Amino acid sequence: MEFLYEYGLFLAKAVTFVLAFAAIVAVIASSAMKQGAKKGELEITDISEQLKDIEDEMTHHLLTKEQLKEKEKQDKKAAKVKAKADKAAAKKATGQDEPAHEPKLFVIDFKGSIDAKEVSALREEVTAILLVATEKDEVLVRLESGGGMAHCYGLAASQLDRLRQANIPLTVAVDKVAASGGYMMACVANKVLSAPFAILGSIGVIAQIPNFNKVLKKNDVEFEQLTAGKFKRTLTMFGENTQEGREKFIEEIEEMHDLFKGHVVEHRPTLDIEKVATGETWSGKKAIEMGLVDAIITSDDYICQASKNSKIIGIKYEVKKGLAEKLSKAASLSAESFLGKLWQNNRIFPS
CATH class of the missing domain: 3.90.226.10 (2-enoyl-CoA Hydratase; Chain A, domain 1)
Structure with missing residues (x-):
């Protein structure tokens, strides 16, 4: 009986583990499908509102209560005048009672x-x-x-x-x-x-490429490069460059420079x-x-x-970042936090 009890307990743990693992896999798959459907998202920020908040905060610190009350009255009056003017301008331009387009x-x-x-x-x-x-x-x-x-x-x-x-x-x-x-x-x-x-x-336009051909020759290393097309490769890092190849490379750079100048x-x-x-x-x-x-x-x-x-x-x-990237970043932050605590407790990195 004791054996059956232990076996049943083990089986219950195993089933729980499998179900938990299956749930994690399902979450990862669902996240991957969503990311595949939508790679990113548009973030829209009201910068005007941010500037207004900064202005209001500065104003509240610089003006007295009496001055603030007077400013609020003036602002409300100015807002009404502006709204009325915009409405009249829109009606005159379009013949309809609609607000004007705000640039x-x-x-x-x-x-x-x-x-x-x-x-x-x-x-x-x-x-x-x-x-x-x-x-x-x-x-x-x-x-x-x-x-x-x-x-x-x-x-x-x-x-x-x-x-x-x-x-x-x-x-x-x-x-x-x-x-x-x-x-x-x-x-x-x-x-x-x-x-x-x-x-x-x-x-x-600039282009630069190192050449190790002399180093290879000095160490008795042969290098072969096979191409189809006379100028498939003009300059190479390991082969012996020719004057003809250099001239063709310079010609290509000059051509790109001309395109750049024409664009400007x-x-x-x-x-x-x-x-x-x-x-x-x-x-x-x-x-x-x-x-x-x-x-x-x-x-x-x-x-x-x-x-x-x-x-x-x-x-x-x-x-949007992939799940693997998010997990990697989270693990990195956790490791940094852990090491930081150890440093504070003087358990590692002795001075």
Whole structure:
């Protein structure tokens, strides 16, 4: 009887374990299916409301109670006057008793890597804006990139050009750097803004590759590379490079440089392209003299000024992380927390 009791207890534990494991697998599968159906989501932020909250908080700290009461009265009176004026303007323009269209400034952030992988989110953000924006609205892209692969940044620039093609005013603000591929994107805008010490330009193309052929020969190592097509491979890391291959490689770089220059001239025709397409970079103040930018102002100041007449809306497409990535991050944070406690208790890492 005792044996049967223990066996039954063991069987119950085993069944419980199997059911728990099955439930975990089901949750993981369900999560994976949902992530497969929806890779990311759009985050919309009311920046105007955030600025208003900051203003209200500062006001409450700086004014007396009497001054606050008087300000509230004035604000209510001004709001009524504005609403009445907007209603009258809309009725006069459309013949209908409808509120006038409030101009909107859509704000996008683009911080580019070498391969401009952020373009996958950018295309979603641009698409979302195109679905609702009108020619009375504006898009501000806060751009930061030192450049990277030409074909990747070419696609990123094309995404911004979709806004231009739809006649939606596009402004690019550079607070830190927009060089090479970064400027390839920036020049698409109707207006390019720059902070005083931001870096812009680098309208050039660079390619570099190490060659270990002499090292291999010195160590009696043979290297073979088979290609179909005369210029399938112009330069190689391990083979012996030829002058013909070098000349072809340089020709390809020059061709890409010409495409880059043509792209810039297309969007900023008044530029002296031969003067600026030397691969050099300039600070914001110098860049405005060269014609690379249109105004010296930070994105923060531009948004604050625009908030007086437009509703400011932040648009961000956030790619959802996979379950494995989430678990890995959670485990990492748990490990860091555990080690931190051990450090505080002086149990490890003696000084």
